[in-house]
Amino acid sequence: MHVIVVDLGFGDCGKGTVVDHLCATREVHTVVRFNGGAQAAHTVVLADGRQHTFAQFGAGTLRPGVRTHLSRFMVVDPLALVAEAEHLIALGVHDVWQRLTVDRRALVATPYHREANRAKELARGADRHGSCGMGVGETMAYALSHDDDAPRVGDCADPPVLRRKLTALRARLGVGGPPVEDCVRAFAAFAATVPIVDGMRFDDGPCVFEGAQGVLLDEWHGFHPYTTWSTTTFANAEELLDGAPAFRLGVLRTVTTRHGAGPLVTEDPSLGITDPNNPANPWQGAFRVGHFDAVAHRYALEVCGGVDGLALTHLDLPVSRMCTGYGGVRLVPGPPGDLTRQEATTRSLAGAEPRYAEVRDWVTAVEDTLGAPVVVESWGPTAEDKKSADRLTS
Template sequence: MNGHVAVVDLGYGDAGKGTVVDFLCSRGGVRAVLRFNGGAQAAHNVTTETGRHHTFAQFGSGTLRGVPTHLTRFMVVDPLALAGEAAALGKPFHLLTVDGNALLATPWHRAANRRRETGRGADRHGSCGMGVGETMAYAQTHPDAPRVGDVLSPPRLRQRLAAVRASLGDCGVPIDDVVDAFTLFGETVRIVGSSYTEQLLAEGPCVFEGAQGVLLDEWRGWHPYTTWSTTTFDNVTALGAKVTRLGVVRTYTTRHGAGPFVTEDPSLYLPERHNGRDPWQGPFRTGHFDAVAHRYAVEVAGGVDALAVTHLDVPDRCPDLRIADSYRIGDEVWDRIEPGPFRDLEHQEALGARLAVARPDRMTRPDDWCDAIAARLGAPVLLESYGPLSSDKKFR
């Protein structure tokens, strides 16, 4: 593990990317953590040996180890949320660089996101309510969408923010206050060009920290219960990095909010310390290890070089926990979810509808969870995690 590593969740998120990144950074020698998708809706929990806990959103999960964070052009940057996170961390702005071409999330994006999600009533998609998807959607139809580099020119920033407000509607936040806050953000952080990523990669080993999970990918997840973000390794490839592809899974599968979840089993006793119900995502759902869905994630992500398996302490406390090797959908038995054409959302929605009525078919309880998961996902387990601390982890 002396080269660059990309950490990607092979589920619906919440598999433990943050604690894996923290462990990799705890060993020393990491030049920087590069965030390559998502935005302020991320929630990566890290707990140090001294008991300090932080839920990382935009700062990289190596921050408590003193490892710098770089927000690449694929991030959606929320300066207001970032200021709050920085305050909780002790304002480590010296550890942060931001690509000037990254999109800016604004209060108007967030308000529009929440109105849209609330308007769906009982058919909510499970948004985090942070405006990341609204920011991405706006940028698709507005070439002048505000970007991080705009904070260095207050007149241009004001013009572009006014366009966002005119398009998405007012939310009661004075534009002068947002311009002032975003300008201060530009004076506080170091804003760089896209070539800075190449510089970091040349200076030493980097860890790419993904957000959400492959089963929530904007093109490969079960539309419309997905994120407006590329959660596979595609953005890492686009940044020109040659990496070890590390896929992260729990010993059981989880999902936060609405959408198909074939192996969900509320009867399992799987208490969660840092996840629960919130007004936007909905309930935190748990179930048996879904080998079928995780195999699909590996396939659409382009394969993984190795796996990190977290929550290996849980099976001993949950004797009813199983691995689901196949589904039953009516008279059919599936042990593989066949990927559809890339960017075909109609196909993904139809696939999601089939999965919504699927039920686990063949279920087994392995003697060795790492060996069983490695065999089913076709990659070796490189990292074992038995708890939240870096000392709870080891290379296999």
């Protein structure tokens, strides 16, 4: 059976390590990326010490034979993809390019999108939205305004079309960056290396659909304006599957975290928990940690239509508090697209007062509170540190 992996927090719950575990313990043909772009940071650690932080390649790539497909919902950054491939090759994945396919309809993130993205975020000053600075949101915004002129993966194989689109893009955004001709050459080389396809069939073997970021950052259901330009629920994966069955797996960690600006009701710096894979950076800012926020995670479950099971990571952390209420503030899903309502919800969280319960058994507490079974338990960074329920690994 196919499995769709979605983060039920603000990201960084451990999707990559869960995907790697699935690829290590069951037959997986392809990992399909179905949202986001090169801003993903899914760290996988193998038992032999090899480690890679996946951005665009699927997090099962360190497992022999597991393929990656970048779907039409991805924002593909060819230059970043080359850099990532080089690191994977250095780790011994010498056939990494042969195991990749890319949908020709996927949008392309360029250095010009990145320049515009960073300029806008800097201009916000203290009111930053928490962008990763990779140009993904700017790529999506440009496509909404200029769909016919938005560079797509298929254009990389057609230099005259690509040149025209990049020239118009750079002029409209009013940014610097490398000469257009340099980008045309680099993207043409990418197109000559990677199989560019018209979609993908999912009947060659079980697939794992790997989401990026988290449901609480969803473009329509997240806490606006501190959101992503991406649908982070199961919706894109299910559209790709077109009715084929799949197990819906939601990922959580025993603390609720957020990298960057925006509400984090249970934030508690005294926890003293850091994440070496998520250091502070000039664009997102600090990596923030709070107690497990069952209120926010219940909201995420509601807006994505529930799950078949949960993966609970970081069970090895010495934490024992769960937020079960906000002292009168309620999180109620609204209709998709009502960003005015979502912004009002964000403002309401400023007055939320978390109410806590002590936790002795995390698996039981999460199952009882969220009403879904924990089918993957993660007690450390490697696949060997995890255990899965039989119905998920079969």
